[in-house]
Amino acid sequence: MKTFQLNGTARTDLGKKAVKELRKQNLIPAVLNGGELVDLPYTGTLKPCEKLVELTGGKKGIIVTDFTVTKDSVRKLVYTPDIFAVELNIDGEKKMAVLKDLQFHPVTDNILHMDFLEVTDKKPVVMEVPVQLEGHSEGVRAGGKLSLSMRKLKVKAIYTNIPERLVINIDNLGLGKTLQVGDLHFEGLELMNAKNAVVCAVNLTRAARGAQAKQD
Structure with missing residues (x-):
């Protein structure tokens, strides 16, 4: 599988108003779901762009990173029959991921949101x-x-x-x-x-x- 290099920018303002403003700037909101489960209560330190999502049962969770990408940067990732392993570079921090989900506008067909999943060479995807x-x-x-x-x-x-x-x-x-x-x-x-x-x-x-x- 080919590798696609994608740069992203961390974001901390998650409100509807902020998202609307991002789209005016031709930016797409995206999330990176952590590939590894973490124990709860979580004792680590989260970055401003990260949040902890509790899974059913309350003993495990995943770390989700919010970021943005430009429309032009994802064009060759989205509008192609090919699949890629994505090397995400979010403000200098690199992680391997795969594209898991896309949300399109029902009328304009513009990309509204992108979901990525972090991958490793230890856990199947x-x-x-x-x-x-x-x-x-x-x-x-x-x-x-x-x-x-x-x-x-x-x-x-x-x-x-x-x-x-x-x-x-x-x-x-x-x-x-x-x-x-x-x-x-x-x-x-x-x-x-x-x-x-x-x-x-x-x-x-x-x-x-x-x-x-x-x-x-």
Whole structure:
């Protein structure tokens, strides 16, 4: 997975008025959720841009960092089918993260908010990874039509093990056959989608049915 370098600026004013002013300046509010849980009560020191979010049960929490990024700086991160590990530099402090969520304006489609998750080489993270089909299907050669039902698959792995694409060979996919999530295996990755979910299929066309009928 490629690395995307992104600079951010810490923010402490979180009110609606402040957020509105940020957007006028072409800035996007963002948060970085800590990847590691902390024990409560927390005995460490929080920075002005950080806050502690208590999780259900009250014994653990996560540290959330509020910051801003510019619209131009995230354009190539957001408007692309590619996935990235993001090297965040917030006022000189660097942390590795992945983009977890985006909020868009329902009318203008402008980005309203971005959520990042801090990642490490010790704790697995769940991400959606694009699917890439390769090869020449038996079924397509016999006159069938290939359809891709799932353009992305959800995987769980250490972020350094997550590839840019999940490459699937379809040479042996016959006419009228499907390839399901349960048929796939990738070293170091756990697929999180339902095992019976269809990733791709070779559908019978009218010409293929006619040829098949003649053979029968």
